Amino acid sequence: MRYVSQIFQPVITIPKNAKIKNTEITCKSQKLLLECGLVRPTSSGLFALLPLARRALDKLETIVRQCVEAAGAQRVTLPSLTAAHLWEKTGRLEDVGSELLTVKDRHKKEYLLAPTHEEAIADLLADVGPVSYKQLPLVLYQISNKYRDEQRPKHGLLRARSFAMLDAYAAHASAECSRAVYERMTRAYSRLFERLQLPVYRVSAPTGDMGGSLSHEWQVAAAAGEDAIHICPSCSHAAIDEGPCAQCGRETDRVSSIEVGHTFILGTKYSAPLKASFVPAAGAPQPLIMSCYGIGITRLLAASLEALSTETSMRWPRAIAPYSAVIIGPKEGSKEWQCHGEERVLDLWRRVAQTQDTVIDDRHSLTVGKRLMMADKLGYPTIIVCGKAVLETPPRYELHCLYQSRGPRLVTVEELLDVMREEECVENGLEVATLTIIVCGKAVLETPPRYELHCLYQSRGPRLVTVEELLDVMREEECLENGLEVATLTIMVCAKAVLETPSRYELHRLYQSRGPRLVTVEELLDVMKEEECVENVCGKAVLETPPRYELHCLYQSRGPRLVTVEELLDVMREEECVEDGLEVATLTIVVCGKAVLEKPPRYELHRLYQSRGPRLVTVEELLDVMKEEECVENGLEVNKIV
Structure with a gap:
């Protein structure tokens, strides 16, 4: 949309000095979203998101998706309706039944509009299982509308009956694996909130009706919040319970807050009753150990406005402004x-x-x-x-x-x-989430020269590093940005075994369920060569000079073939044209045939999206056609072509 006048934005105009008595508007995010025409209530606790709010929500969902997918999560879509008998099996239907919106179909079978999908995921894994331990850990997520029968909806999008939510679920073969994935997802949450530049605190919390062994809430400090956390003014440590800070012992300040996320390690609470299991390396199938991760997307949007806005003006996290x-x-x-x-x-x-x-x-x-x-x-x-x-x-x-x-x-x-x-x-989050600044200061005069390294996503301050140390940091940063910190990283540790003859090294391959092992340098090199082949899906031909790669084009009838890197790039460029719909929709082919011998030379012009056949054109006529084609591609074919 190019013009403000074209945006559907039903603004509420309040006369100057008017006194408004509306007990239903209870916080500034609700007031501003309504007045500026971003949302419209349809009934108690239900809202229509209008174009500007939808744009902001789309941007927020994109950032959330990027963060969790970098941590190895895969996106799925589950039905909004979940069979009630699944909740009966886990005992939650009775525990939280009053908050559930339920329906019955024509066959009198009962369903519920799920506020969360632990049962649905466990049932899915049981249906396709038992899964192999080699497939674990597995992290699945979705972003969809959820429903809760709130007794007293209030604060607009902060406590509504329908809300957009990220819910992710992980399956593991061991408690150690579940804790590793939990920490990985925790880092993804931290990167998300750093990118949004929000004052969000991670605090230990009871597991409640969800169950499990570990739980953390993610709280945004905001005056309209119905929760409260205690923050240490010295070290910024936060906790739910009042008392001296657990880290530095100082007294804490009580601050109102809004819960925007929650994470749990669930254990077998859902997998055991729903028979979601995995096959270990040896022995009988065992229940999957599960964890889950939630972020209220619409609530986070409203909480952002609560934390950053004034009473009269919206202030967005820059990355999600409409x-x-x-x-x-x-x-x-x-x-x-x-x-x-x-x-x-x-x-x-x-x-x-x-x-x-x-x-x-x-x-x-x-x-x-x-x-x-x-x-x-x-x-x-x-x-x-x-x-x-x-x-x-x-x-x-x-x-x-x-x-x-x-x-x-x-x-x-x-x-x-x-x-x-x-x-x-x-x-794009470069100032906080991923930006590394390298300053050539006075220390470059040293021998060897050293550089000031500012890693803005770390709490530690700047430090001086040599060029070799700098390269090590940048390689580590590249791994983190590409989500390699847990999913594919191989770690080599020089421990006591390096004193042996020959020296041996601890090899930790974090994407495998097997534990660390000791290897010689020759065995280590063999592992790394194998790893490189596996990552690039390369065969024996990569050992040739020049190396060649097996190319499998699944949408062609021909079988796999060996190609050099140059031939591979040519194929990929051709595939890119096909993916962009150029083979039929907009492709123009210019053929240098016999007519190029004429004076002036003429070229065969094939425009595949037109019904007329090929024709001969001069270079000037060809350029005119290409200019017209550019206009058509940009949507100017009717009202802007002269």
């Missing part, structure tokens, strides 16, 4: 409008939109100040105003960065684009 920037053009009829009117504003949008998702406030009959006030209330992270300075040469624009403490400043279009590119990096 639009990253808004351009406010001059008021229609003004001097600025004569110089920098609609076409100039549109040109500016085209350039800015290449770096960030940007919208134009095209309500030019309103004053700039009025639109600026409305943009501030909606919380656009970046506001670009075409004010008096657009009359200068070159024109300059007022840049308001709402998430920075500095005030507005005037910038040229080139400076504006630099800021927007920097903002794009910030939105």
